[in-house]
Amino acid sequence: MLFCFALKMQRGYGDFFPESLTSSLTEDQSKQLCDLLGNVKLTLLYKASVYGYKPLFFHKRCDSQGPTLLVAYNRTGYIFGGYTSVDYTRNEQYITDEEAFLFSFQGKFPVYIKVNSGHYARYDNAGMPNFGQQLYFCKNKQPVVYIQGGKSFSFNAERFYGNDSRLTECEVYKVEQNLQTKEKPWRNIRWTSIRRAELMQMMRDYKPLVTSVSRVRILMIGPVGAGKSSFFNSINSIFTGHVTNKAVSGSAGTSLTTQFRTYPVKDGREGKPLPFVLCDTMGLEEQTGAGLDIEDISSILQGHVPDRYKFNPTSVFQPEEQKASRPASLKEKIHCVVYVIDATKISLMSDKLQEKIASVRRKVNSLGIAQIVLMTKVDEACPQVEENLQSLYLSSYIKSKVQEVSSRLGVPVSCVLPVKNYSQELELELNCDVLLLTALQQMLNFADDYLDDVCSMEDKPK
Numbered sequence: 001m002l003f004c005f006a007l008k009m010q011r012g013y014g015d016f017f018p019e020s021l022t023s024s025l026t027e028d029q030s031k032q033l034c035d036l037l038g039n040v041k042l043t044l045l046y047k048a049s050v051y052g053y054k055p056l057f058f059h060k061r062c063d064s065q066g067p068t069l070l071v072a073y074n075r076t077g078y079i080f081g082g083y084t085s086v087d088y089t090r091n092e093q094y095i096t097d098e099e100a101f102l103f104s105f106q107g108k109f110p111v112y113i114k115v116n117s118g119h120y121a122r123y124d125n126a127g128m129p130n131f132g133q134q135l136y137f138c139k140n141k142q143p144v145v146y147i148q149g150g151k152s153f154s155f156n157a158e159r160f161y162g163n164d165s166r167l168t169e170c171e172v173y174k175v176e177q178n179l180q181t182k183e184k185p186w187r188n189i190r191w192t193s194i195r196r197a198e199l200m201q202m203m204r205d206y207k208p209l210v211t212s213v214s215r216v217r218i219l220m221i222g223p224v225g226a227g228k229s230s231f232f233n234s235i236n237s238i239f240t241g242h243v244t245n246k247a248v249s250g251s252a253g254t255s256l257t258t259q260f261r262t263y264p265v266k267d268g269r270e271g272k273p274l275p276f277v278l279c280d281t282m283g284l285e286e287q288t289g290a291g292l293d294i295e296d297i298s299s300i301l302q303g304h305v306p307d308r309y310k311f312n313p314t315s316v317f318q319p320e321e322q323k324a325s326r327p328a329s330l331k332e333k334i335h336c337v338v339y340v341i342d343a344t345k346i347s348l349m350s351d352k353l354q355e356k357i358a359s360v361r362r363k364v365n366s367l368g369i370a371q372i373v374l375m376t377k378v379d380e381a382c383p384q385v386e387e388n389l390q391s392l393y394l395s396s397y398i399k400s401k402v403q404e405v406s407s408r409l410g411v412p413v414s415c416v417l418p419v420k421n422y423s424q425e426l427e428l429e430l431n432c433d434v435l436l437l438t439a440l441q442q443m444l445n446f447a448d449d450y451l452d453d454v455c456s457m458e459d460k461p462k
């Protein structure tokens with residue numbers, strides 16, 4: 001009897017359960033989560049199917065363990081959860097954690113959802129884990145996920161876990177920095193003020209390969225809200241010397257840009273125009289009859305659309321009869337096309353939108369125009385990069401996103417350039433400038449490749 005009582009006591013406090021636990025994550029999923037967090041290793045502390053969906057067992061295993069990652073699994077096959085950098089202690093207080101985030105595997109890669117306000121990232125009590133008193137795991141000792149009102153995190157339940165609240169498993173991992181591994185950047189970049197000055201001077205000294213073209217014309221194309229206008233504002237800010245907002249940008253359900261705009265950039269407020277023009281367009285939308293039309297893009301590429309032309313999604317651009325009868329000159333045409341893609345929404349891109357971009361690419365290919373992809377909002381996509389932009393090319397997660405963009409859009413990996421536009425900053429930042437200017441330099445190089453190709457074709461005997 002005493003032996004049985006002692007055995008029950010051991011079971012009750014979790015000491016009788018095995019210390020060696022088996023993760024339900026695949027090796028690839030585990031790697032993706034480690035990449036998201038940076039150079040870390042995960043150690044499984046708690047597994048609900050072994051220790052039970054009871055707060056006592058959870059806290060015995062997970063209290064005072066430092067940063068932890070919760071991973072939940074439901075019957076529909078969704079894998080989702082959250083990260084907190086602050087210990088669980090059962091102190092009955094709100095926890096401030098600016099590094100907290102939620103994630104959800106949507107396809108091969110996890111989507112990262114940053115906490116809106118770190119002041120209410122968690123409520124640390126004797127119950128099971130919650131994030132912002134908004135998302136609860138294993139509520140009332142049951143294998144369920146539960147949502148109630150709250151503004152700490154912004155997510156859609158359908159996308160986050162398929163609206164399937166019944167859990168099949170819940171795991172908590174200790175997150176530790178892996179100090180033994182010295183990471184090697186997958187692209188080399190010099191994050192110095194000297195490099196910024198070199199790049200700016202290169203832009204000032206640049207001359208298009210063809211003498212008839214005084215300024216290279218770069219066309220920005222992308223979904224609504226991806227950051228086309230913000231890229232121009234960012235480049236303009238660098239050469240103006242302070243953060244500017246000349247082009248309309250922001251967040252909206254439909255495109256804020258309704259006109260075709262050609263934006264020259266001056267070298268300083270009173271300086272001379274630099275030898276490139278950034279052309280902004282209405283955003284692409286997946287619905288038929290909404291956003292920029294493929295035929296409008298064709299007219300822009302061939303130099304027929306004037307500056308400030310207002311797009312009409314229900315009616316394509318019709319060039320004037322006189323202009324339509326003659327081909328535009330080379331200096332009026334587009335010399336490089338840049339697809340602007342939001343790094344946080346790559347995995348959520350619909351088939352319709354992907355096919356629309358593919359249609360644009362086919363048209364651009366037929367004209368032989370150089371193409372490049374700008375992957376924006378890298379800081380919002382990866383917490384490691386948000387903390388330090390210089391870790392961009394150390395981040396395996398960002399590398400995986402670059403590869404995903406390459407695969408989805410059918411462009412070489414070398415043509416996908418991750419950047420961070422100026423959005424909420426009030427002052428210019430060195431790392432941001434170097435990244436943006438490096439991307440612009442590649443655009444000018446690609447434009448020269450196109451101009452070189454055009455000249456070669458014209459030089460061939462008829």
